Amino acid sequence: MRTKSTQRIICLLTVLAITVVFSVLSFSQGTELFVKKLTTTLPEYLFKSVGTRTFSVQYIKLFEDEESKGYILKAWLFQPLTTQQTNTSFKIRAISPDGKKEYTEEIAGTRDKSYIRLPLILVILPAKYTLYVNSQVVEQPKPTTGGEVSVPIYGDKESANIKLLVRTQTGYRAIDEGEEVSKDDVIFLQVIAGTFPTGGYRIELNEPDIIYPVGKNPGKITVTGTFYKPGPGDMVTQAFTTPTKTIELGKFPAGMYEVIVDIKNLGEFRTIFNVK
Known part of the structure; x- marks a missing residue:
């Protein structure tokens, strides 16, 4: 038997579903960022949370398809009454994968003692865009890495170093520091420890x-x-060995990337590459 609390949540979700359907229809008519205030309340356990000790965003991801994605979110900013800050608004930002396009909606926050709170809102944006509240990423997509792969050694075998690789039709090739690669290229990281007189x-x-x-x-x-x-x-094996590890990083949107590899007992290594 359903409890009154469960029935209430089902009713709320039904109302939200209807709201989302109408909002998606509005979004499909050309709006790049759709933001709508909601008057309902939802249980806290439905929300995920990201942020810091002084700024937090709580969100529910409603859907994602090839065209768009939708969230319900709220936020709070710790701002004691004694501070000099007077800005009480929140910026809802949708940023394109290449960072060249940004759409923003500003929502007024409300004072709640030592906090400024963003009321519950529905947000719909293009599927490939990244959603921010102020400077906080709501949900940062990460490429699916393929884990460890077995490839030949492309770097210097004699000393510790790193190499970036891309897959080709015939295998792999190393890319030089600062080299441009395509958004369709799959990037790999190879870490080489150097050559040692034994295994282990x-x-x-x-x-x-x-x-x-x-x-x-x-x-x-x-x-x-x-x-x-x-x-x-x-x-251990009584023979010279060259320990290596190669992992797939995946494909990346356009831009410049700095790669920092910090291996305990081996050192820190840096390189850059560009995606066009």
Whole structure:
């Protein structure tokens, strides 16, 4: 048997669904960013949260298809009454993948003691655009990485270094620092530890952290990891080895990207590439 609370949530979601349908129809008529205030309330457990200790955005992702995507969101800004700041509005921003187009709607916030609150709103924007509230990304899409791959060594085998690779019809090729690649190219990162007299050395990498370019700000790809050495008494191969690790980063939208690779026990490495 459904409780009154469950029935109420179902009714609210039904009303929201009807609102979304009419909003999508309005959006499809040429509006690049659709923002509508909502008068209902929803349980907190339905929301995801992003932000900092002083600024937080709570959101529900309603849908995403090839053309558009929709969110319900709200936000708060910690702003004590004693501060000199007087701005109480929030900017809802939709930014294109190449950072060249931006659509903005400004919504007035309301004072709630030491907080400025953004009321519950419905937002619909193009599927490939990134949604911001002020400077906070609501949901940053990340390319699906293919994980570790087995490829030949393209960098210097004698010393620790990194190489960026792209897939070709016949295999892979290394790209030079600052070289331009296509949005259709799949980018790979290869980390080379150098050559050692025995086996037992290995590289482990964490999931890449990717920030996309926005306007004139370049993108940044950060990869961390650890280089492990054999311990005393370990049984290892008695032959020269060159530990490497190659991972797929994926395809990227247009812009310049800085790549920072920080491997514990091995060092920090940097390079850049451009996507046209």
